[in-house]
Structures are given as structure tokens and as C-alpha cells.
Amino acid sequence: MSTTTPAVSPVVDAAHAAPFTGAEEYHAAIAEIRAAAASYYAGEDLAMDDATYDALLARVAATEVAEPGWTVAGSPTEVVAAGAVAGGDVEHSTPMLSLANVFDADELHAWAARLERVLGRPARGYTVEPKIDGMAIAARYVDGRLVQVATRGDGRAGEDVTGQAAAVAGLPGELARAVTVEVRGEVFMTDADFTRANELRTAHGGQPFANPRNAAAGTLRAQDRAYVAPLSFLAYGVHDLPGGEGLFHSAAMAAVAELGVATTAGSPTGMPLCSTVDELLAAIAALGAARGTLGFDIDGAVIKADDPADRDAAGSSSRAPRWAIAHKFPADTRTGKLLGIEVQVGRTGVITPVAVLEPVQVGGVVVTSATLHNFDDLVRRDVRVGDTVFVRRAGEVIPEITGAKLDVRPDGAEPFTPPEVCPRCGGDIDRSQKRWRCVQGRACGAVESLAYFTARDSMDIEGLGDKVIRALVAAGHVTDPADLYDLDVETLEQLDRLGRTSATKLVTAIDASRTQPLSRVLTGLGVRMTGRSMSRRLARHFASMQDLRAATVEQLQEVEAVGPERAATIHAELADLGPVIDKLIARGVTTTEPGVTPYAERVAAAAAAAASDDGAGAAAAGPRLPLQNEDGTPMTVVVTGSVPGLTRNEGNEAVEHLGGKSSGSVSKRTALVVVGDGAGTKAAKAEELGLTIMPADRFAALLTAHTNGDHPTLADFLP
Ligand SMILES: NC(=O)c1ccc[n+]([C@@H]2O[C@H](COP(=O)([O-])OP(=O)(O)OC[C@H]3O[C@@H](n4cnc5c(N)ncnc54)[C@H](O)[C@@H]3O)[C@@H](O)[C@H]2O)c1
Numbered sequence: 001m002s003t004t005t006p007a008v009s010p011v012v013d014a015a016h017a018a019p020f021t022g023a024e025e026y027h028a029a030i031a032e033i034r035a036a037a038a039s040y041y042a043g044e045d046l047a048m049d050d051a052t053y054d055a056l057l058a059r060v061a062a063t064e065v066a067e068p069g070w071t072v073a074g075s076p077t078e079v080v081a082a083g084a085v086a087g088g089d090v091e092h093s094t095p096m097l098s099l100a101n102v103f104d105a106d107e108l109h110a111w112a113a114r115l116e117r118v119l120g121r122p123a124r125g126y127t128v129e130p131k132i133d134g135m136a137i138a139a140r141y142v143d144g145r146l147v148q149v150a151t152r153g154d155g156r157a158g159e160d161v162t163g164q165a166a167a168v169a170g171l172p173g174e175l176a177r178a179v180t181v182e183v184r185g186e187v188f189m190t191d192a193d194f195t196r197a198n199e200l201r202t203a204h205g206g207q208p209f210a211n212p213r214n215a216a217a218g219t220l221r222a223q224d225r226a227y228v229a230p231l232s233f234l235a236y237g238v239h240d241l242p243g244g245e246g247l248f249h250s251a252a253m254a255a256v257a258e259l260g261v262a263t264t265a266g267s268p269t270g271m272p273l274c275s276t277v278d279e280l281l282a283a284i285a286a287l288g289a290a291r292g293t294l295g296f297d298i299d300g301a302v303i304k305a306d307d308p309a310d311r312d313a314a315g316s317s318s319r320a321p322r323w324a325i326a327h328k329f330p331a332d333t334r335t336g337k338l339l340g341i342e343v344q345v346g347r348t349g350v351i352t353p354v355a356v357l358e359p360v361q362v363g364g365v366v367v368t369s370a371t372l373h374n375f376d377d378l379v380r381r382d383v384r385v386g387d388t389v390f391v392r393r394a395g396e397v398i399p400e401i402t403g404a405k406l407d408v409r410p411d412g413a414e415p416f417t418p419p420e421v422c423p424r425c426g427g428d429i430d431r432s433q434k435r436w437r438c439v440q441g442r443a444c445g446a447v448e449s450l451a452y453f454t455a456r457d458s459m460d461i462e463g464l465g466d467k468v469i470r471a472l473v474a475a476g477h478v479t480d481p482a483d484l485y486d487l488d489v490e491t492l493e494q495l496d497r498l499g500r501t502s503a504t505k506l507v508t509a510i511d512a513s514r515t516q517p518l519s520r521v522l523t524g525l526g527v528r529m530t531g532r533s534m535s536r537r538l539a540r541h542f543a544s545m546q547d548l549r550a551a552t553v554e555q556l557q558e559v560e561a562v563g564p565e566r567a568a569t570i571h572a573e574l575a576d577l578g579p580v581i582d583k584l585i586a587r588g589v590t591t592t593e594p595g596v597t598p599y600a601e602r603v604a605a606a607a608a609a610a611a612s613d614d615g616a617g618a619a620a621a622g623p624r625l626p627l628q629n630e631d632g633t634p635m636t637v638v639v640t641g642s643v644p645g646l647t648r649n650e651g652n653e654a655v656e657h658l659g660g661k662s663s664g665s666v667s668k669r670t671a672l673v674v675v676g677d678g679a680g681t682k683a684a685k686a687e688e689l690g691l692t693i694m695p696a697d698r699f700a701a702l703l704t705a706h707t708n709g710d711h712p713t714l715a716d717f718l719p
Pocket residue numbers: 036037038040041046047048049050051053054080081097098099100129130131132133134135136137152185186236264302326
């Protein structure tokens with residue numbers, strides 16, 4: 001391989017995308033990309049989600065490789081911001097470029113190897129920073145005073161946003177020392193500020209922003225606003241630092257921090273220094289794991305050569321530097337189809353709209369339902385059943401719908417009509433607050449939840465039928481299951497048709513239920529997305545209420561058939577039920593599962609066992625995954641063409657998730673070939689070799705079944 005710049009910048013993942021077969025399609029795609037980029041950088045309504053944008057761009061790049069003669073001048077594969085953003089009045093001291101992307105370890109290795117070839121030796125260290133999802137700016141300080149802030153624009157010249165940037169947190173109006181310097185970094189909106197900004201915006205009659213990035217872009221470019229939406233800044237670059245000649249990036253950024261500017265290194269993520277690709281991968285994984293806890297959106301990690309000499313030697317293409325690379329994380333916003341809107345009534349009587357979605361991968365997880373927040377919001381956003389909607393999942397929080405794509409709304413889609421009365425009890429709704437409530441409050445669902453608690457499969461309390469429960473709730477004696485344990489014979493006797501004997505029996509039965517095991521207590525609490533057998537599994541896994549409540553979303557997924565979505569729901573439900581659980585514990589209800597080793601002891605034992613063998617035994621111990629061979633080893637799987645709802649990278653991740661090993665080339669050793677739209681020669685080769693072939697939609701269905709905990713086997717889904 002030569003070290004000359006390839007015709008197509010490595011920014012774009014051309015190698016795995018299907019080229020367009022007609023020049024017309026190619027030109028149409030470019031027009032679509034430019035239009036999308038124009039609204040994206042202006043902070044206007046999004047035309048598509050990022051994964052779709054990246055996939056379209058990759059197809060344009062693949063076309064340019066296949067048909068070099070078609071390539072248009074200023075193709076989006078070659079210029080910053082797809083060439084859709086005009087340059088402004090402020091010329092940059094050096095171009096503000098884009099970044100090339102990698103999506104997995106192999107691609108990162110390839111990038112590092114390429115850099116090493118250019119340098120003729122390994123790079124002298126790398127830094128790892130969060131890739132903040134906002135707007136790039138250049139801020140110029142003269143004698144310590146902030147005099148000018150400009151957007152990236154077309155990369156050569158940007159727009160003057162000095163006025164709007166005045167109140168950005170982390171970008172001080174005055175530095176600690178009177179130096180003249182240019183600081184570059186990202187202006188963004190934190191999750192908390194995003195919520196606040198949308199409240200302000202809708203209160204002023206505007207449409208809510210789709211996501212924090214969009215909000216930051218819109219806010220930074222807005223001239224006059226009746227209100228100020230808060231923005232933040234983190235620096236990741238510096239130019240003309242006095243005395244900064246030859247300083248490593250990490251040292252230069254430390255100097256910037258000392259001047260009083262917020263930097264990525266000073267943020268909760270820090271700036272790990274690495275010398276090998278393996279160290280880089282570990283740092284990237286750590287950043288990915290922290291993603292949900294930062295309080296602001298990041299869409300990847302940025303890896304940079306630390307030594308300025310390495311940077312000079314590597315240089316840049318017209319679009320991106322060769323000494324830096326972005327390792328992208330799975331997209332946290334995707335589009336999906338809204339199948340229905342359900343109205344849920346919570347334990348406290350809060351009434352909320354919930355979106356039912358066609359399964360879609362967001363942030364690496366299959367999502368089938370998402371919150372629509374509240375009815376005001378839903379009506380304002382005018383989201384309708386049948387719409388293609390934006391689904392956002394930031395970290396481990398419950399996914400949300402941020403808006404609908406109006407240009408593809410199906411004919412005849414009806415606006416949603418909020419309920420007139422409480423869908424559970426038929427009573428009135430209190431609409432005085434944003435969160436609507438049944439006027440009955442906790443009592444609204446009390447009869448239902450008490451009946452569930454006392455049922456045969458749960459606490460099995462004899463003599464507590466529907467009639468008695470209704471009477472107890474109506475008299476105000478009980479609103480939650482724990483109140484049952486406070487009842488005495490005198491109180492019960494006062495109820496209609498309950499004599500002293502029955503009352504005494506009932507108190508005895510309630511009292512006896514205290515010894516029911518944890519699994520039955522859990523069943524009785526009616527934790528959403530769990531039933532009898534799931535409650536048993538949870539109880540057997542965690543052994544005590546205390547350990548179950550302390551479990552993280554990740555730990556909950558250790559339980560068989562608990563996927564990310566169910567784990568997040570169970571976690572939220574246990575928190576929601578906290579007060580009732582506390583009350584039950586205080587009343588002496590059993591909190592352990594008999595005959596099960598405490599969770600902490602088992603974790604310690606497992607760790608000891610893992611340390612004493614090579615881990616091969618551990619892999620075989622779990623239930624067999626759909627893409628595992630009988631001996632527990634992974635099947636080699638090739639995915640070619642597109643899988644519905646997944647990017648190429650997510651397709652490969654899905655293979656691993658299902659227990660397989662994904663490979664890029666078809667051979668006799670390939671166990672399975674997944675074939676989707678746009679599949680090329682690999683599909684033909686698979687047929688030639690007589691390999692097992694699976695259509696991509698069936699693969700997607702297999703993934704969904706697995707994520708839902710249905711324990712599918714590969715055979716179930718083969719044609
Ligand atoms: N959905 C859409 O319609 C649409 C349209 C256009 C672009 N996009 C998205 O934008 C991306 C390409 O746009 P781009 O060129 O603006 O960004 P990029 O992904 O190529 O990355 C370059 C940018 O990263 C930012 N950055 C954040 N943290 C950084 C750090 N620590 N160090 C250095 N830079 C850092 C800077 O702003 C820099 O300009 C694509 O991945 C695409 O998904 C989406």
C-alpha cells in the first residue's frame with residue numbers, strides 16, 4: 001500500500017457501502033446530503049438521523065471509488081460540512097477541519113498503522129478525549145480579553161457569534177493572564193440545560209429542539225432572543241499559545257486550563273494518555289461506559305497524536321487531519337416508526353402517554369417503547385401514530401421521542417386525542433400541572449394493585465377478595481399493600497358483612513403472609529415487565545431485596561432473559577416502588593429467597609473461579625446463544641448488505657451480541673451469511689459455496705427476539 005492520500009478521504013467508510021448504479025441517483029444523494037447538512041449546522045429541523053446521513057455519505061464515497069469519472073467537484077466526501085455551510089466574515093488562522101471516523105477496533109488498528117507508515121515509526125503517544133456533540137468554535141483572546149468568537153463555517157471562514165458566546169459557561173470573557181491566544185473547542189448544551197431551554201422555547205411559543213446538539217447550534221446562531229438558553233464550552237485545541245512552541249497537546253491544554261478556560265482534560269472524562277492501540281481501546285471503552293453519566297452528549301472518542309512533530313509530519317487532507325481520528329459510538333438518536341400511543345396510569349395516578357415503536361436500535365440497544373413525556377408536549381410536537389419519529393436514548397435513561405419527521409407523514413394520520421377521563425378508573429383528570437393525574441391519586445390503582453398483591457400466585461392471602469379490598473380502599477384504610485399489615489380485627493369488623501370470626505381469620509392470614517419468600521413479594525408488587533417466573537429468576541439471582549435494589553442496570557442483565565430495555569424498566573420500577581418496599585420491610589415481610597446463596601458471596605466465588613481458570617469454562621456455563629456452536633464457540637458470520645434498523649457497525653455488534661464472531665470475508669469456514677439490500681459479490685460467493693444464508697429481515701427478527709429474552713435458536717429463524 002502506498003502512503004499517498006487516497007482519492008476518497010478515509011473520513012467516509014466507502015469500503016463497506018453499496019455504490020449507486022446510476023449517476024442520477026448519485027447526484028440525488030449529494031443533493032439530499034447537502035440539504036440535510038444545511039439544516040443540521042443551522043440548528044433547524046433534522047432531515048434524517050446521523051446514522052442514515054453517514055450511510056448515505058458512505059454510499060456516495062463508494063460510488064466515487066467505483067465510478068471515479070462521476071465525482072463532482074466539492075463532493076461532500078471532500079469538504080467540511082458537505083459544502084452546505086457558507087463561509088462567514090471571520091477568516092480562520094488555520095482551517096477548521098472535520099474528523100475521519102472509525103467504528104471498531106480493526107479500523108482503529110488500521111488507522112494507527114497508516115499513521116505509523118507515514119511517520120516511519122510509531123506515534124509518540126496519543127490523547128483520548130470525549131467527542132462532544134455540539135458546534136465547533138474558535139475564540140480569539142487579545143491581551144487576555146475575549147474579542148472574537150467564530151463558528152467553523154466552511155472550514156476556512158466562519159460566522160461571527162461573539163455576542164451570542166458572551167455568556168457561555170467555560171469560555172471566560174477574561175483570562176487569568178493577559179495573553180493573546182486562540183482557543184478552539186465545542187459549544188454544547190448539557191442535558192439539564194437542554195430540558196430548560198425547551199421549556200423556555202415552548203413557553204415562548206416555539207417548537208422544542210430535537211436534541212441538545214441541535215439546540216446548541218440553534219442557540220449559538222440566533223441573533224435576538226427574548227430569553228437566553230444556557231450553553232457550555234470545552235476547549236480541545238489551542239493556537240499561538242505564547243511559549244507553546246513544541247509543546248505536546250496534553251501540556252498545551254493544561255496551560256489553557258490554567259488560563260481559566262474549561263477543557264476536555266478538565267472535564268469528568270479527563271484526557272488519558274496512551275502509547276498503544278490496546279491502551280487506546282481500553283480508554284475508549286471507559287469513555288463509552290461513562291457516556292450516560294456525563295450530563296452531556298458525546299458521540300464518540302477523539303484520538304490525537306500528542307506530539308506536534310508527529311502532527312506536522314502527518315499533515316491533513318482537505319477535509320480532516322491525518323493525526324487524529326474519531327471513534328464513533330452507536331448513534332443515540334435514530335428514526336423509527338410509531339405504531340401506537342398508549343396511555344399509562346402510574347402507581348401515584350400520574351397519567352402519561354407512551355410510544356409503542358417498531359423495534360429500532362438506539363445507542364446499541366433495541367428499543368420498542370419510549371416516553372412522550374406529557375400530553376401538552378405531545379400535542380405541541382404534534383406526533384401522530386404512523387409517523388416516523390426521532391427516538392433518543394442518552395445513557396441508561398428511558399428513551400424519549402423528540403419529534404416527528406413531518407415530510408414523510410402518511411396521508412390520513414390523525415392528531416392524537418388526549419384522554420377525557422382516567423383510563424383506569426374512569427374518574428376525572430387533574431390537568432393543573434404538566435403531569436396529569438387521576439384525581440384519585442394513589443387510590444386510583446389501589447384496588448388493582450392490592451388484588452394483585454394478595455392473589456394466589458403472589459402473597460396468597462385467603463379471605464381478601466375483591467369485595468373486601470374495595471371496601472377497605474373506599475373506607476380509606478389501605479392505599480398500598482403495606483397498609484394491609486396495619487389492619488386489626490376491630491377495623492375489619494366495622495366493614496360490611498365481615499363478622500368477628502372472618503376478621504380474625506383474615507388478620508391471621510395477612511400475618512402469615514409475612515413469611516412468603518422474596519419471589520412472591522416481587523410478584524405481588526407487580527413490577528412492570530416482570531411476571532411470576534421473572535420474579536422468581538430475580539429473587540434466585542439476587543437472593544435478597546437489598547441486593548436486588550442495589551443492582552445496577554448492568555447487573556440486572558446478568559439474569560436470564562433480562563435485556564437492556566427490561567433491565568432499565570425494572571431498575572426504574574424498583575426505585576418507584578421504594579417507599580412501599582420500605583414500608584413492607586418495616587412491617588416484617590420476608591426480604592430473602594430461601595436456599596439461595598447471597599449475591600455478594602456468589603460474585604466473589606465467581607471472581608475467584610475466573611481467576612483460577614482461563615475463563616473457557618465460564619463461557620460454556622451460560623445458556624447457549626443463537627450464534628454459538630454446540631461447544632459454546634462462536635460461529636463465524638458475515639453480514640453483507642443492510643440489515644433493517646442497523647448500521648453496518650451495529651450489524652456486526654449484533655452478531656457478537658448473539659454469540660457469533662463477525663467476519664468481513666466469505667469462505668468455506670463461514671457458518672452463516674446474512675444477506676440484505678445492496679448485498680454484492682459476497683452473497684453470490686456464499687451461494688456458490690453452498691453456505692447457510694439468512695435474509696437480513698430474519699436476522700433482525702432474531703435479534704429482537706433475543707433482546708426481548710425469548711431465547712430464540714438460529715434454526716427458528718432460518719428460511
Ligand atoms: N443528521 C443529519 O442530517 C446530519 C447532517 C450533517 C452532519 N451530520 C453528522 O455530523 C457528522 C459530521 O460532521 P462534522 O464534520 O461536523 O463533525 P465530525 O464528526 O466530522 O467531527 C469534527 C468535529 O468534531 C468536533 N469535536 C468534538 N469534540 C472534539 C474533540 N475533543 N477534539 C476535536 N474535535 C472535536 C468538532 O466540532 C469538529 O469540528 C456526521 O457524523 C453526521 O452524522 C448529521
